[in-house]
Structure formats: C-alpha cells, structure tokens
Amino acid sequence: VFAAEGDSIAAVLIDPMPNRAGLIPARQDYLQAMVEIAHAAGALVIFDEVISFRLGWSGAQGLWGIEPDLTALGKIIGGGFPVGAVGGRADVMAVFDPTAGKPALPHGGTFTANPVTMRAGLASMRALTKESFGHLDRLGNLLRDGVTASFQKHGLAGQCVGLGSLFKVHFTSHPVTDYRSVYPGQAERAKSDAFHKGLLDRGVLSASYGLFALSTPMTEADAGAILQAIDETLGDIAAQS
Structure with missing residues (x-):
C-alpha cells in the first residue's frame, strides 16, 4: 500500500x-x-x-x-x-x-x-503501580496456562490468548494468527455460548464472546476459583460433545 x-x-x-x-x-x-x-x-x-x-x-x-x-x-x-x-x-x-x-x-x-x-x-x-502490573501479569499467566491445561485435560479444541490482565478463550484448534483464524462457525458459537452461561451459573462473569478482564483487587485465590469454574464448565461441554 x-x-x-x-x-x-x-x-x-x-x-x-x-x-x-x-x-x-x-x-x-x-x-x-x-x-x-x-x-x-x-x-x-x-x-x-x-x-x-x-x-x-x-x-x-x-x-x-x-x-x-x-x-x-x-x-x-x-x-x-x-x-x-x-x-x-x-x-x-x-x-x-x-x-x-x-x-x-x-x-x-x-x-x-x-x-x-x-x-x-x-x-x-x-x-496502577509497577507492582500492581506485576501482580496482574502473574494472575493472567496463571489463568492462561490453566485454561490451556483444562482444554487438554478434557480433550477439547481450544486456545487461550492475551497478555497481562486480559485473556480470551477461542474454541478452535487452528493456529491463531488473525481475525479469520478465530472467526467462529456454528459449532464454535454453540460451545462459546455454553461456556459463557456455564460460567454465569458458577458465579463468574465473562464477556459473551470469551473475554476476561482481571482487576487489581483480585488474588490468587480468586484466580483459582475462576479457573475451577472454567474447568468444570469445559468438563460439561466435553461431556455434551
């Protein structure tokens, strides 16, 4: 251009x-x-x-x-x-x-x-001090790694992307490189919807399209609770697949 x-x-x-x-x-x-x-x-x-x-x-x-x-x-x-x-x-x-x-x-x-x-x-x-950003980085890495492990544990196609206090879940096994590579088909949309509603049932609010945003008051215990809700929800989705 x-x-x-x-x-x-x-x-x-x-x-x-x-x-x-x-x-x-x-x-x-x-x-x-x-x-x-x-x-x-x-x-x-x-x-x-x-x-x-x-x-x-x-x-x-x-x-x-x-x-x-x-x-x-x-x-x-x-x-x-x-x-x-x-x-x-x-x-x-x-x-x-x-x-x-x-x-x-x-x-x-x-x-x-x-x-x-x-x-x-x-x-x-x-x-938002340098220390608070370090805290958010640690929580974000903990959750991104945990979500990836949960996908593998339940045999589901999925990936977790993002940095720092932001992460996003995609129900795809394709290499994630651009918008086209993560655009969901009908099956992926159904899983994403079930994922969002399953988390709501467990007291975790995420965006309906798989986005999560962490905040400075959150602790490792909070991250563990979120990860447990995600793991249980992915387990339900795997059982229904």
Whole structure:
C-alpha cells in the first residue's frame, strides 16, 4: 500500500492487541516494520491503546518497545467514567497549542476535561503501580496456562490468548494468527455460548464472546476459583460433545 500510495497517506492507526479481532498480540517484527515503512514515507504512526494501555506501566507500546507518534487512550484512564484522550510527540501535538495565538488545529469539546472523570482517572492511574502490573501479569499467566491445561485435560479444541490482565478463550484448534483464524462457525458459537452461561451459573462473569478482564483487587485465590469454574464448565461441554 505504501509503495503505491505513500505520498497520500497521513498516518497508520493500529491496535496492537485488538479485542474484537481475537485479542491476538501483534508480532514485534510486524510493528517495527510498520513504523519504519510509515516514517520513511513521512506518515505518522498512531497506537490505539484504548484497551491495551492496561497491559503494562507504559501500555502496549512499552511492552513492544515501539514509540508511536500519537496514542489514543480511553477506558481505564477515566476510572470507570466515560473518557477519551490523545497524546504524542511535542512537535506533533504542537498543532493544538494555543499559547502563541490561534492554533493550527483548535481542539475543544463540551465535555473536555470533565473534573469528575479527571479525578477518578487520576486515582486509577495512581493505583496502577509497577507492582500492581506485576501482580496482574502473574494472575493472567496463571489463568492462561490453566485454561490451556483444562482444554487438554478434557480433550477439547481450544486456545487461550492475551497478555497481562486480559485473556480470551477461542474454541478452535487452528493456529491463531488473525481475525479469520478465530472467526467462529456454528459449532464454535454453540460451545462459546455454553461456556459463557456455564460460567454465569458458577458465579463468574465473562464477556459473551470469551473475554476476561482481571482487576487489581483480585488474588490468587480468586484466580483459582475462576479457573475451577472454567474447568468444570469445559468438563460439561466435553461431556455434551
């Protein structure tokens, strides 16, 4: 695309671990090549970290060692309140700067800098210490490994993907590489539905499409209880298959 249209491309926007496309982490070499190709054409690189910012102290870009020109943020930076933000390199963000007169690109909004959201977001960011991210990483790894072992134990086709405090269950034995590889057929949809409802019956709330999000108050005991509910539910699904 850049070889054909590079002169007309302003920026590349990418989510490094897109939830709705399977929660599959991007490859390091892919991201690095994307940055090099975009910058060579004079285009900016924008990371969508609305979800992935929760993966670590410096978000997904810190995990991959990528420095995007702009970053879009949301969700956890609002402490549970509706929020959105954009940040980036000083020279790129300078188009919004009104200190020398009318900016090149005025930026405003009815709900911009809502004080309640800003306070809640600040409290959340202060609570997300490097130690808390380490805690979430440990719980996430424990659950991802446990879910994988449970699939094997019950002889079911399935995989668990994700990083940090996020993981997602796919009822497929195919290599998980992109959206097409995890798009569920009728049989997979039926298992996913039974999985979601089986967990609800056991007191565990996941997204209906297999997404789980851990939070800092959770303990290893909580993770064990979740894993037990998952194992029992997969056992029921295996018995009905």
